[in-house]
Amino acid sequence: MDANILFGLGKVMKENESREMYLEVIYELEQQQEVVHSVDIASRMDFSKPSVSRAINVLRKNGYIAHSPYGDVALTEKGRELARRVYNTHQLLTAFFTQILKLDPETAEADACRIEHVISQQALDAIEAYLGARNQA
Numbered sequence: 001m002d003a004n005i006l007f008g009l010g011k012v013m014k015e016n017e018s019r020e021m022y023l024e025v026i027y028e029l030e031q032q033q034e035v036v037h038s039v040d041i042a043s044r045m046d047f048s049k050p051s052v053s054r055a056i057n058v059l060r061k062n063g064y065i066a067h068s069p070y071g072d073v074a075l076t077e078k079g080r081e082l083a084r085r086v087y088n089t090h091q092l093l094t095a096f097f098t099q100i101l102k103l104d105p106e107t108a109e110a111d112a113c114r115i116e117h118v119i120s121q122q123a124l125d126a127i128e129a130y131l132g133a134r135n136q137a
Ligand SMILES: [Zn+2]
Pocket: 024, 086, 090, 112, 113, 114, 116
């Protein structure tokens, strides 16, 4: 994906989707390594470093990422809460797509990662209940 397209916030990609994507990636990286740098995010998302730096600044200004003099990127409590919600949605949708719909894992992940930003809470609750009931059977 072209970073410039992403960073046309509100033009091509909605701002909240862009924000959630970044937070999700930072959340995943935080689980894998002690310190996250914007270069890690850039390589994970395949975006240019300047685009990522701009996005990080916006996230910082909005209180999702902590201010750090060392240039590392750490989620605030507010950032982590939103990131965890996106991440959990991603996991739930992926499980639904692979276990119930029998999609291949790659398609399931890719679809989950797009749908996670727009799906309603009602649909999520229904999927969760469905999977829960099925796993208890
Ligand atoms: Zn995702």
